[in-house]
Amino acid sequence: MSEPDRPTAPRLFPDDAAIVRIGEGLLAHTLPRADWTHEAHLAATTWLLRNRPDIDVDRDVATIISTYNESVGGVNGDMGGYHDTITRAFVAGIRAHLARRDSSEPTAACVNALLESPAGQRDWPLRFYSRELLFSVAARRGFVPPDLAPFPVPC
Template sequence: MPTGDPEPRLFPDDAAIRRIGKGLLACTLPKADWTHEAHIAATCWLLRDRPDVDVDAEIGGFIRRYNAAVGGVNDDTSGYHATITRSFVAGIQSYLSLSAPEASLAVTVNTLLLRAEGQRDWPLRFYSRERLFSVAARRDFVAPDLAPLPGA
């Protein structure tokens, strides 16, 4: 499914991804570095390399805290979006269940960014635009209306 998105910015090595993830958790990542690719990389790092973190339960708090720390607002029109985040978490979990566990973090993340699960429009495979971009979906996870998410 072509997206029209520009080619994703890939990561040169594992350290670049860990910097993103650690910066998210510490709320020290420069705002300009919090890109779509960074969201995917940080989530992948948390799911793959941080078994001490319950990503399903904690990702929303991490992102909300980070957004506030860099001057962002988490409200009905901007900032954290629960349904988009949880959709990507489901996609990344599904991808990780199929990927080679011995692959480097950078190879894992970069491959993911080139797959459907890493594309910006991936949640639209499961949600209508109206439902996905609703205030209710931003505030809390809402179930998809087009197809079930992986692992559901």
């Protein structure tokens, strides 16, 4: 594999406190925009699913991320910002990952294992979607079902 094609290693989390900071910062709109990385998206979603039963992730994730984006000067539109289908694909992957993990495992260990797994890769949704469908305006604006394969089912 040539250097430009080589995937970058994920930025792992040193401890649970780092993930709590991401999750709480997302909810409070205090997380610096530069910290809202791919890894942070997956960490925050894992934290929400594991540690915030008061939040219905399926119902609330679009509002949580969209309002955060706006709070840091982002725009949620046809070409950028919140992408509903990608988010929901990763939520499905995270749920499948969590179903295989020990619930007493530290959050950082769980998130880091996710980031090092296929479901933690940036292109993971392309296992289930054609590029054309996944990057369509319709898929950004609302959930569209996969056109290549179904999401994994949590065990």
